[in-house]
Amino acid sequence: MGLRGILAQDFLEERRRFEARMVERATAPSELICDREGAVMLAVSTLNGLDGAFETSSRLMLALGLAGKGRFVRAGDWGRVEGVFRPGTAALSLPDNEAEGCSPAARLLGFAISRQRADAALGDLGGVDALLPAATSLHVDPLLQSVLTALWRDAQLHGLSSAFFDHGVDLVLRHLVSRDRPKVKARRVRPLKPGQMQRLYDLVEARMASDLRVAELADEVGRDVRGVTRAFRDATGYAPFEYLTLRRMEHAKQLLKTDATIMEIALAVGYANPAKFAAAFRRVCGCAPSDWRQSIQ
Structure with missing residues (x-):
């Protein structure tokens, strides 16, 4: 089976698991958008709070808070992240990482990205493993929030095949890596809300x-x-x-x-x-x- 077939098979399984999670945790209808090969999945969902084990996924998971607020803890062998999850906060979990903790009831914009797609975007930076530092903190980042919101809007209008969407996914992943690397002091750019x-x-x-x-x-x-x-x-x-x-x-x-x-x-x-x-x-x-x-x- 080629890479396309592997991605498609993984996608179908991940979609079944997603739908099962929605039946169990969602308190309102969810909206799901996928590309044809299953490399990227987007969803907006309203979920109940969680206390215990997080669902393990074979994909890189990135969630942006849209509504709701509360204590967030996610801990495992890879590290620990703790803080207040609120609108504008983003949380990242790496593929196949088991974790326990808690998260508040919230409305989320979620991105599920295949390991192959993430590795392709970060090949020169060390692949998915380069995101480990980003997975150990919550992110309150206007740039990240703006790009994720723009990607969702573009996906609603044009699906996940536009050049803008593909570039945006790369931008998000590389930005998450660069946040935790030493930066050269530069003139501050006041972000757009x-x-x-x-x-x-x-x-x-x-x-x-x-x-x-x-x-x-x-x-x-x-x-x-x-x-x-x-x-x-x-x-x-x-x-x-x-x-x-x-x-x-x-x-x-x-x-x-x-x-x-x-x-x-x-x-x-x-x-x-x-x-x-x-x-x-x-x-x-x-x-x-x-x-x-x-x-x-």
Whole structure:
């Protein structure tokens, strides 16, 4: 069996276990989004509190608090993490690590990432094992919160196959490793709050077909152009213009599945010149729009 088959088999088992946990612990309907190969699973769930043994998973598990607050303890041979889990707090557990402790009733945004996917993102840093320091603390990190929230929003709109989502998973994993490594002193970037990030994302989506300047994004959140550019890059890994281009190309892919002409699609994503649209599409997606359309037919 190849890697794809192994991932798929592991995914089906993990999904069955997830659904069983939801029946046992969830107090409200859960929303689950998975990719085709099962490398990444996302869920929003409202869970009862836990006191005792945590469920062991073959996957890297990352949970972000959305609502609820209380004492959190997770301990095992790998170490111990203890603190108050509240909205905006993130907790990480490594694959196949047994643990006991307690967690409060809470609404969570959860990411379940296969070991293979995590190793691919962290190969040059030592793989999943490089995340051990991050697993021994709770994280209150505006950047992490913003990126995880953006990934969930992108997954709801486009599934887990967009270039933005794939890059975002890498960004989250590498950021968790870098948090616990010595850092060179640098000028502090004032992060954008989750509500501010949401306003910027909404403005980008609303202006997909028209010109949008970084100055307008800056005005939307009361920042100067340089400040919003640095904070946006810190939160997403992209400069605002890069992110806008990426979102336009993702939207163009959806339109290429319809009968719309290349000219109509170019106009719908903000390009009056179809040649410039084709060049941007090729730069982001690796092929011409017409070739991409042909490949999915």
